[in-house]
Amino acid sequence: MAEAAGFDIEVMIGPVLDAGARTLAYRDAGVATEIKADESPVTAADRAAEAILLAALARLAPGIPVVAEEEASAGRVPEVDARFFLVDPLDGTREYVRGGDDFTVNVALVERGAPIAGIVYAPARGRLWCGDVARGVAWRAHLHDGVLGERVALKVRSCRGVPVAVASKSHCTPATEAWLKASGCAERVSVGSSLKFALIAGGEADVYPRPGPTMEWDTAAGDAVLRAAGGHTLCLDGHPLTYAKPRFFNPGFVASGGHPSLPLRPFLTADTRPTDESE
Ligand SMILES: Nc1ncnc2c1ncn2[C@@H]1O[C@H](COP(=O)(O)O)[C@@H](OP(=O)(O)O)[C@H]1O
Ligand SMILES: [Mg+2]
Numbered sequence: 001m002a003e004a005a006g007f008d009i010e011v012m013i014g015p016v017l018d019a020g021a022r023t024l025a026y027r028d029a030g031v032a033t034e035i036k037a038d039e040s041p042v043t044a045a046d047r048a049a050e051a052i053l054l055a056a057l058a059r060l061a062p063g064i065p066v067v068a069e070e071e072a073s074a075g076r077v078p079e080v081d082a083r084f085f086l087v088d089p090l091d092g093t094r095e096y097v098r099g100g101d102d103f104t105v106n107v108a109l110v111e112r113g114a115p116i117a118g119i120v121y122a123p124a125r126g127r128l129w130c131g132d133v134a135r136g137v138a139w140r141a142h143l144h145d146g147v148l149g150e151r152v153a154l155k156v157r158s159c160r161g162v163p164v165a166v167a168s169k170s171h172c173t174p175a176t177e178a179w180l181k182a183s184g185c186a187e188r189v190s191v192g193s194s195l196k197f198a199l200i201a202g203g204e205a206d207v208y209p210r211p212g213p214t215m216e217w218d219t220a221a222g223d224a225v226l227r228a229a230g231g232h233t234l235c236l237d238g239h240p241l242t243y244a245k246p247r248f249f250n251p252g253f254v255a256s257g258g259h260p261s262l263p264l265r266p267f268l269t270a271d272t273r274p275t276d277e278s279e
Pocket of ligand 1: 040069088090091092093094167168169170171191192193194213214215218
């Protein structure tokens with residue numbers, strides 16, 4: 001069993017699967033999209049999935065604060081201390097409302113600024129990833145008829161040739177394009193949501209450059225899975241991305257598998273410095 005800081009992240013697998021099932025049910029029924037104050041989209045599915053996850057965490061981990069995307073949008077953010085959860089009930093809402101499959105349900109446990117355990121679930125793809133950094137346990141599994149199949153251990157691959165990059169489908173901007181060109185990533189796969197971290201964790205890609213802003217709930221679960229699989233997420237100063245920052249706002253970062261230092265270089269040149277990539 002994967003266990004982080006006395007909390008077994010695997011107890012959240014059931015609620016995460018339930019939350020994912022809810023997002024699919026809403027999509028099948030034809031869900032309406034609203035636009036939030038920050039101009040990002042939100043649906044009833046985001047809120048329903050978040051309610052399932054919050055109820056489960058209140059039951060299974062009472063006393064550990066939870067920072068969740070839709071709660072935060074409504075101005076409800078608890079004080080966080082050394083340990084807290086980050087929840088993004090539907091990452092990739094833009095893809096979700098477009099009818100794409102690249103959206104995920106995300107739960108992460110953060111301890112002393114580091115993402116130490118996480119679950120990423122892609123309901124429309126029927127794939128789940130789980131990682132616990134402290135124990136170095138990372139695995140993925142397919143879901144068949146509502147049941148998780150065999151667990152396959154995750155390990156980043158060592159990148160010997162031309163790196164394969166994964167980049168945002170919805171927020172791929174000139175800064176990202178410049179980075180991809182400068183870093184020599186000939187092959188690029190456009191993927192929405194935290195799936196980008198999961199693909200690197202599973203050795204299906206090498207690097208995820210993100211010069212533009214994201215929120216901590218977007219990245220924490222995927223980042224935990226990636227770190228548990230041997231990968232890294234570095235800020236542009238070369239230090240690991242930390243959590244519990246002001247407003248839970250992430251700076252630019254590069255997540256990678258085999259080569260932690262090489263991919264940062266192109267970000268450090270003036271013409272590819274991160275810009276505000278908000279739409
Ligand atoms: N200007 C901005 N500031 C902060 N986060 C942003 C942003 N633009 C996009 N994002 C985040 O990027 C996520 C989507 O990532 P991607 O483009 O890789 O799929 C969104 O998650 P949500 O879909 O949960 O809102 C959103 O939180
Ligand atoms: Mg998100």
